[in-house]
Amino acid sequence: MRTLAWFLGLILVALGAMAAFTFPLWLALYPRFGFPFHRVADRIGMLALALGFVLIARRLRLADRTSLGYGLRPALFLRELAIGFVMGAPMMALIIAVMVVLHLRQWKHGVALDAATFLTLARVGLLRGLAVALIEETFLRGAMYSGIARESGPRVAVGATAALYAVTHFVGQYHIPASAASWGSGLSMLAGALRAFGHPLEIGDAFLSLFAVGVALGMVRALTGHIAGCIGLHASWVWVITFVRETSLPNPASPLSFLLSSFDGVVGWLVLAWTLVLSLVLCRFYSRRALRSPLAG
Numbered sequence: 001m002r003t004l005a006w007f008l009g010l011i012l013v014a015l016g017a018m019a020a021f022t023f024p025l026w027l028a029l030y031p032r033f034g035f036p037f038h039r040v041a042d043r044i045g046m047l048a049l050a051l052g053f054v055l056i057a058r059r060l061r062l063a064d065r066t067s068l069g070y071g072l073r074p075a076l077f078l079r080e081l082a083i084g085f086v087m088g089a090p091m092m093a094l095i096i097a098v099m100v101v102l103h104l105r106q107w108k109h110g111v112a113l114d115a116a117t118f119l120t121l122a123r124v125g126l127l128r129g130l131a132v133a134l135i136e137e138t139f140l141r142g143a144m145y146s147g148i149a150r151e152s153g154p155r156v157a158v159g160a161t162a163a164l165y166a167v168t169h170f171v172g173q174y175h176i177p178a179s180a181a182s183w184g185s186g187l188s189m190l191a192g193a194l195r196a197f198g199h200p201l202e203i204g205d206a207f208l209s210l211f212a213v214g215v216a217l218g219m220v221r222a223l224t225g226h227i228a229g230c231i232g233l234h235a236s237w238v239w240v241i242t243f244v245r246e247t248s249l250p251n252p253a254s255p256l257s258f259l260l261s262s263f264d265g266v267v268g269w270l271v272l273a274w275t276l277v278l279s280l281v282l283c284r285f286y287s288r289r290a291l292r293s294p295l296a297g
Helices: 002-033 037-059 074-101 115-152 154-168 185-193 200-224 228-247 269-292
Strands: 105-107 248-250
Touching: 002 037, 002 115, 002 154, 002 185, 037 115, 037 185, 074 105, 074 228, 074 269, 115 154, 115 200, 115 228, 154 200, 200 228, 200 269, 228 248
Parallel strands: none
Antiparallel strands: 105 248
């Protein structure tokens, strides 16, 4: 699969750029700006991905609106995005409520969810959710999906993008203090960022859960022909999770704590089971919607 190889290569190039160029750039910037080492690395990686994405999309003829998943007219796109968001928020909130009922998560000490805090979290979560969804869905369910589907069909495209979606969540942020930074810190940071893959059994439940989420989003893409619904669903899930992570912690004393992954205390076997149910609901909803009122680009 040529498209998959190109996108995997892009990710490897971005990781390589982070390892090779972070220290010299940090060395030039730190005396004046005091940027943390990991922040410089993040910006290098993001820039490499952005430039590479543009070049690959053009080379593979994926730079048009339809291939990127934006083939709908703007008004229709925003409507479908809003529908996805309105559907997604209660879906995620319901499984979070189950976690609370089962005492899988506990309230953070000292956190008071007053009006000001609620509004702040709502704003931050919404901005974060939209930013994450726009970037990831354009990359994965947009260009990458279109290229793979063109070569190998939609089923392979759904599976491949879901696998990469799951993998990227385990590339963690690794901090190196300024006092310890050296020419080898780029490689050390890269090894630290990828350390989760050294213990596959510890992240197995989280990986399967995230893979299932990726499949659900890929199914929506395949059924609709665009990524508006994917962005709406993805953004709403991140929005709800922002509230969860800022106000509660996993409860290791619960006898059912194994249902949540130690990776992040949210995904895991419980979310995997719930995602399988949601996939059926989403498939039925978007299949009927596509048959009832096909949307033109």
